[in-house]
Amino acid sequence: MRTAPTVxxxxxxxxxxVKYWGKRDExxxxxxxxxxxxxxxxxxxxxxxxxxPDDAQDMVVVDGHPATGEVRRRIASFLDMLRTYAGxxxxxxxxxxxxxxxxxxxxxxxxGFAALALAAASAYEIDLDRTALxxxxxxxxxxxxxxxxxxxxxxxxxxxxxxxxxxxxxxEPLDDxxxxxAVVAVLLQTGPKAVSSREAMxxxxxxxxxxxxxxxxSRLDVTAMRAALAEGDLPTVGAIAELNAxxxxxxxxxxxxxxxxxxxxxxxxxxxxxxxxxxxxQTWSTMDAGPNVKVLCPTSDAHRIADELSAxxxxxxxxxxxxxxxxxxxxxxT
Ligand code: 2P0
Numbered sequence: 592m593r594t595a596p597t598v599x600x601x602x603x604x605x606x607x608x609v610k611y612w613g614k615r616d617e618x619x620x621x622x623x624x625x626x627x628x629x630x631x632x633x634x635x636x637x638x639x640x641x642x643x644p645d646d647a648q649d650m651v652v653v654d655g656h657p658a659t660g661e662v663r664r665r666i667a668s669f670l671d672m673l674r675t676y677a678g679x680x681x682x683x684x685x686x687x688x689x690x691x692x693x694x695x696x697x698x699x700x701x702x703g704f705a706a707l708a709l710a711a712a713s714a715y716e717i718d719l720d721r722t723a724l725x726x727x728x729x730x731x732x733x734x735x736x737x738x739x740x741x742x743x744x745x746x747x748x749x750x751x752x753x754x755x756x757x758x759x760x761x762x763e764p765l766d767d768x769x770x771x772x773a774v775v776a777v778l779l780q781t782g783p784k785a786v787s788s789r790e791a792m793x794x795x796x797x798x799x800x801x802x803x804x805x806x807x808x809s810r811l812d813v814t815a816m817r818a819a820l821a822e823g824d825l826p827t828v829g830a831i832a833e834l835n836a837x838x839x840x841x842x843x844x845x846x847x848x849x850x851x852x853x854x855x856x857x858x859x860x861x862x863x864x865x866x867x868x869x870x871x872x873q874t875w876s877t878m879d880a881g882p883n884v885k886v887l888c889p890t891s892d893a894h895r896i897a898d899e900l901s902a903x904x905x906x907x908x909x910x911x912x913x914x915x916x917x918x919x920x921x922x923x924x925t
Contacts, residue, residue, distance in 0.1 A: 598922035602705035632914030634691035636702035704731030705738035741915040743768035768820035773893035788880035829875030
């Protein structure tokens with residue numbers, strides 16, 4: 592019997608400059624507001640999918656080990672959704688390799704589900720354009736919708752109209768963005784977080800009195816950020832990104848019980864980045880669902896700033912730039 596080909600896809604994480612924090616539909620993974628990101632050129636995830644019609648269930652291997660628990664459940668239910676769409680029954684073998692610790696607030700799920708969406712859709716012979724691929728990746732993990740594309744990307748929340756809600760929420764590249772920026776990631780902690788971003792988001796929406804204010808300001812931030820990106824205005828981009836990230840953390844810290852991803856070490860880096868700015872550096876902080884701080888700066892300054900942040904914290908730093916969208920690397924004739 593002919594064995595099905597193994598399709599391999601690679602995807603990169605993205606860093607949100609205006610964050611996604613709050614869903615209006617958990618099942619369809621529909622956000623409450625637009626968000627805007629930069630896909631990075633570090634920490635790729637490579638995922639291979641092969642259909643195995645004789646297997647009774649999906650086999651999922653993550654970083655060389657059989658997946659269990661929530662990780663396995665999310666991947667298997669993503670594959671179930673694809674099978675329903677494709678009208679196919681064959682189970683799949685999924686092998687995914689990260690170059691970054693999973694669950695540490697370093698966007699492993701964005702790269703992971705973007706790579707899985709492309710490799711699995713190709714394996715099941717579902718022909719999707721990039722917009723449809725972005726919608727599909729969104730169903731796995733919201734931020735994965737953005738990692739389908741390279742460079743600066745806008746994820747549309749879409750209308751609240753139930754009829755076309757799924758169709759209206761997808762990401763697209765911002766072709767008019769022109770900005771020279773690097774991202775220095777300060778790796779303070781790479782262990783898995785105590786509260787998943789999914790649970791943290793749910794808790795924030797349900798209990799934080801600051802949530803309506805956060806939502807209103809992030810909608811304004813998207814408009815201002817788009818204009819600043821088109822102007823190539825790094826100081827404005829940096830200022831909006833930093834305030835947006837601080838607002839997101841303040842909002843989740845006011846949930847009940849509070850979600851606190853910022854540690855003493857995170858605050859130390861945030862303060863140091865402000866001090867660098869006061870002495871004339873172009874540096875702005877952002878943080879995701881974890882303690883690590885990412886610093887926006889001009890590309891020509893990035894290695895110098897990374898060295899300083901390593902020296903100050905005693906922790907490793909890594910410099911990232913704009914990276915590519917997800918692509919198939921093996922298994923499909925082109
Ligand atoms: C973002 N984050 O915009 C925000 C900022 C973390 C902080 O998207 O529940 O893994 O799978 O849709 O995409 C992380 O949440 O959440 C995230 P789900 P996801 O990048």
